[in-house]
Amino acid sequence: MSVATVSHVVNGSRRVSPEVKARVLKAIAALKYRRDGIARSLRMSQTRTIGLMISDISNPFFADFVRGIEDAVHARDPNYNLILCNSEEQEDKERRLFDVVLEKRVDGIVIVPAGGNRDYLNDLIGTGLPVVFADRFLPGLDADAVIVDNRDASFRLVTHLVRLGHRRIAALNAHLAATSIRERIEGYRDALEAAGIPFDERLVVTSRSRIEDAVVAGSEVLDLRPAPTAAFCTNNFMTLGLIRALSDRGLRCPEDMAVIGFDDFPWASTFRPRLTVVSQPSYALGQEAANLLFDRLLKKRTGPPVRLTLGTSLIIRESCGAHARVPA
Template sequence: MASIKDVAARAGVSVATVSRVLNGHPSVSTDARARVLGAVETLGYRPNAVARSLRTDQTRTLGLVISDVMNPYFTELARSVEEEARALGYSVIIGNADERPDLQDHHVRTLLDRRIDGLLVSPTDGGSPLMVDAVRAGTPMVFVDRWIKGLDVPVVRSDGRAAVRALVAHLHGLGHRRLAIIAGPAATTTGRERVTAFQEALAEYGLPLPAEYVGQGDFQAASGRRATERFLDLAEPPEVVFAADNLMALGALDAVRARGLRVPEDLALAAFDDIPWFVHTDPPVTAVAQPTGELGRAAVRALVDRIGGGPGESVTLPARLVVRRSCGEPAPPPAPAPTPTASPSPVRRSTP
């Protein structure tokens, strides 16, 4: 079985450098880290995690508490977290809060009891006493996507304000004037932020956001359906519904179809959080896309830095608008037919 000395020899570095890479220390260069991880993979080196945890008081394990594992956004986020953690020599234990603060705290408590080295959390509400206590006790922690204000914890998130502004400009250019939103929970930072961004963007075009055009959702499909049904029952329904989450958008789509109506002819639809399914719906859904994979990887790097005694810098990445056809956009022109190629002339053979 390969030893740490074998890994160091193959990578052309010192044993100390191998140790730093395996312990996620940020001071190692990108090139040296790649060579060490390549040597580990080639040699099949497996450090004794139990012995190492006894020596270093580390378990090489991270905790990840996500808001809803059924939400494709968080599924992709969890995957990128796990991949980056594995590349840095960590395992990940995942807890699904199902958008419930009590379940979130259950997972946080369980993970802390298992002596994880650090914790990634997408909070389901604006203030968990348990997480406040964990931060004050010195637990390395990073918030991803959502955060709790007032805590000295790095936040890795996307900024959707510019993309929402681009969406409203796009809708205005298509001639839409009555725009509604299905909001996420007001207790979450993303729930509040997306409504504010939408309202500010409407104001730039002199468009109001009446109270009846704000539907309250919970980032799950059933709430999107209920809010859309209420919009459709209004004396003057909106022309467009902007769902501040992909699952709520799917619920809105269900509500429209259940009444025998069509998107976008009877009601246009846009969503925050693009997902692979949106290109397969009829019509494909216009959406604000977050750089989910980049967010997950950046969150792990920030947490590993925090575990190593570093500051764990906050990261904000821009979201972008993906235009499709659910808001009345013109269909793309058909692809040109392939130009037929001339078939070669048959070879004529002379007879003797």
């Protein structure tokens, strides 16, 4: 066979007769041939690789998010691969991982930013490399983004507590340099203001986004006087920490304190009491982020950056003292 014929079979670049194709494939199997991806990338100036930077792989939210990206990438082009990186919400680690994926000559990057590296990212975007922010974004940077309306979702969730009669509502705030967390606290404040309840900064307790730290923060909330009757948690680690703090004190939810949280997760409905939460479309967030990136890679989308905002669902369970489902 000529080199050109074998190339057409391997790459599917031109129709080859079934007989010739069968002979080439038989030789490939006998020789256990594998294409040299590095050489191909140098020739094509394209690696068919996408960098995916998430902020905390231990957070259940990102399991469906990554699956959504992977499924969307495979649907668009099964020859593309992902390089998954976990910044652990650390600016320095995120910067090091950027250097790693750029050395791999990725064709584009989807990032859940840790909050820093603004100048670095601005320079990176300026090179023309497609970059898509997901779940969060960095204001002022010209890149596509797909997010949810965190402020509105938190407003609706806290307003539900107000309608149940709560007036002293604490907030467990995850200490993250993320637009999403800041917007959730803004939604909490909006709900209080709309109900005519004065904002009390002493009711906002902040801790690192780790369950162990959230347990300590939960204990601080339980020590507040006058005692809050309800608490809003800005992510699932804060929710789990508060639930454990209540259990450690021998207190009951919602009898002693109503609890609501941001983010649903697979076992939220198996808790007793079952947790009232805002459910984010994490799988769809991943899909839309991948599609935005591919549209830039294939030049199907040009011009200024776009920001997609997806809806959320308010799932009412027993932890707030109510038993109904409120649609998005």
